[in-house]
Amino acid sequence: MTTADLLLVALGAVAVGAGVLVVSTRHIVRAGLWLVVNLLAVAGCYLVLAAELVAWVQVLLYVGAVVVLLLFAVMLTRAPIGASDDLDRPRWPGALIGGGAGLGLAALFVSGYRWSRVDLPSPGTATALGEQIFTAWVLPFEVVGVLLLAALIGAIVVSRPDIGSR
Amino acid sequence: MHPVIPYVIAAALVGLGAYGVLVRRNAILLLMAVELILGGVNLVLVTADATVRAVLPAGGQVFALFVIVLAAAEIGVALALVLQLYRLRRAVAVDEIPLEREP
Incomplete structure (x- = not known):
């Protein structure tokens, strides 16, 4: 076990623990906040794996944009603020398939x-x-780039009832 | 670095995400579970990049960047759809959406 291994195990434990809370918490807003913890831990894994640029893009795009969008949607759909009991369907089919996967x-x-060992590559910097x-x-x-533009236009068309098709 | 450690973490994230997609009723929580799956996939790509010496260097990391961009596009469109659904039905529970056209 090297330092990189120990860091990966620790960050992975944080990521998986936060992931468990994302899919099991009864507060919708807390699920979004645990998703932040999960994404930051995964970004830490990228840093250990010498993928600097990917790690920072993950922090910027996921934590900065995607989670904020998700929390906006939580607020806009008037989700219950406190704990709610009807967030889950029966658990066993999902547990079976998710656990199996x-x-x-x-x-x-x-x-x-197995327990093979590789040396870390040179860091994946922006250059x-x-x-x-x-x-x-x-x-x-x-x-x-074209796909991002298409998604942007699609999102605008979907959310504007006056210009969508009837 | 033992590549099996990040690979197993990624497998656990994908399993958790699949569980969340199947179990959650709220559409926004379902999207959060999809993000977990995408995080696991990205971790596999980055680990493969560190493990395999490919012909093109850093191919896995470039793919991970593409997946992050695709996730951003996906979440934009998906949240527009969820908000539209909320506007029409006043609810975002995915198992209460009628699939047949209303009479």
Whole structure:
């Protein structure tokens, strides 16, 4: 166990614990706040795995934008502020499928990688990733840009009843 | 660094997200569970980038960036739909949405 391993185990424990609370808490707003903890812990994992730019983009975009949007939606739909008991359907089918998916994937990874060891790569700084994006991945990058524009226009059309189709 | 550790964390996140998607009734909580799944997928991509020495360097990290952007687009459209649903039905419980056209 190296330092990186210990950090990954600790951050992973935080991420999984916060994830459990996201899917099990009875307060809607608290689920959003636990999602922040989960996303920050996953960003910490990215940092340990030498993916600097991805970690900071995750903090900026997820914690800064996505969670704020989710909390806005919670407020706009007048969600109950206190604890509410009718947030969940019967649990056992979800537990069966979710647990099966998680355990199956974990078993697959464990059988594939055992306790093998790799050295961490050189850090994925903005320079390194920018070079890759604007040489090898420039076409997908442009397509993602067009998709973002389409999603933006779609969201506006959906939320404006006076310009949507009747 | 033992790659099995982040891989198992990612598998746990995906399982938790799948559980949340199937169990939660509130559409916004369901979207939060989808974010958990996407976080797990991103962790797999970044770990694979650190584990496999591919021909194109940093391909996994570039993919992770794309997935983050797609998640942002997804959440924008999905929340617009949820708000529209709330405007029409005054509720966002996904199992109370009538799938048939109303008479």
